[in-house]
Amino acid sequence: MNPRYDATQPEHKVRKKTAAKLSFVIIVVLVLLAVMNPGKEDFGEYAVNHLEETLGVELAGGITSLVAQPMVESFTIRENYILFSTFSIPDIQDGKTFIGDIKAKRKYLGLFKIIFIKL
Template sequence: MNSRYDTPSPARRVRRRSGGKSFLVLILVLIVMAVTNPGKEAFSEYSVKNLENMLGKEIGDGITKQVAQPVIESLTVRDNYILFSVFSVPDLKNTNFFTRDGGATKKYIGLFKILFIKL
């Protein structure tokens, strides 16, 4: 027999797998995503804040809660994918919005109740 393979080499170390920890972190992130999946109300709040930024003015709380948010919620279509949601809002700049076609829509993906990304 070859004595080279009989004695362990100190330079050769066995790496431990960290797959279990990575899997646990992935499961934890997926659970957090499912729990914090945004609804129409969170999206309407985001849209009102976005509208305020576009206008450069702050919309009063009374007007926001009584008019702007319900209008945005009624125009929004939400597709729920459990971990995230896709929101479709009609593009009001498009003139076809007021016809039967409905016109173009803007789509946003919502994550963690605070992150909305325009698609």
């Protein structure tokens, strides 16, 4: 017997620990994505806040909550993919939207209830 081949390889133990830690982190992130998948209410809140930034004018808080957010939510189409959602809303800055072109949409990717990325 050659003692060189009988000894355990320390590199393999380190690799297994690193792989286990990485797997754990990936599983935790996937569970967080699923649990914190945004809904229409979350997107409605984001859209109203983004509208205020775009206009550069602060809208009245109570009126915005009572009128604008439910209106945005009613126009929003949500596609749920368990880990994330996509949201489609009519592109109101496009004049064609109001004369019959219902295909003009803005799409957003929603993650963790607070991150919305325009696609």
